[in-house]
Amino acid sequence: MSARGKARSRALDILFEAEQRSVAPSEVIQRRRERTDQQINPYTEEIVSGVVEKQGQIDEILRTYAQGWTLERMPAVDRVILRIGTWELLFNDEVPDGVAVSEAVALARTMSTDDSPAFVNGLLGRLQSLKPTLLA
Template identity: 55%
Template sequence: MSARTKARKRALDILFSADVRGDAIAVALAAEAKRAVSEPARQASWLYAREIVDGVIDHQDEIDEQITTHSRDWKLERMPAVDRAVLRIATWEILHNDEVPTAVAIDEAVELAKEFSTDDSPAFVHGVLARIAASA
């Protein structure tokens, strides 16, 4: 598993836990940063996870607007928390990280949805992200 794949899982964990607990994302990120100091072996994945989460924080209104616009009749708050987090990660990568090809961002998001969400989530995530990518 690549360091970026691991980083996406860490970012998913941070975004999901903040969402479920009702914490600010920055609070969850700070808690993870404390833990990361004691895990030097995971440094490579931590750096990109932090970049993702910082990017989601910096662009959250735009990211959420894109997800809402392209989710076709699904309100953001009605989506499973895992799907919201996965969509936020991939939308940030599509719109704000030129180092990650759009197809890779979508594929990685679909894989996260397969692993951590409902049976219907991979197709839903793919559809939303494909529409976001087409409009970008």
């Protein structure tokens, strides 16, 4: 797994834990630094802070385009993967669009259900095709 792939996976862990514990992701990062030897990659922190900063906008986009699914009904891990993928796709110009989608699908393949990769791919693929209008 690439360094960025590991950073995405760690960001998923942090964002998921924060949501499950109802704490700020920055608190999860701080706790990990204080209580473990875990190194937090700068790109992990960039993803986490980007998702936190844009979460309202990201969640609104996901609510609008996740046909037949509410955010609350999605498996929690899928919801976090979609937030990361949407942030990379729409708000991080350093990551090519196709990479953002394929990396999110890879996370879903390893971290979620058998149906999740197709769901993540379909939704992020749709957002990719609509990207010019979403950011207009």
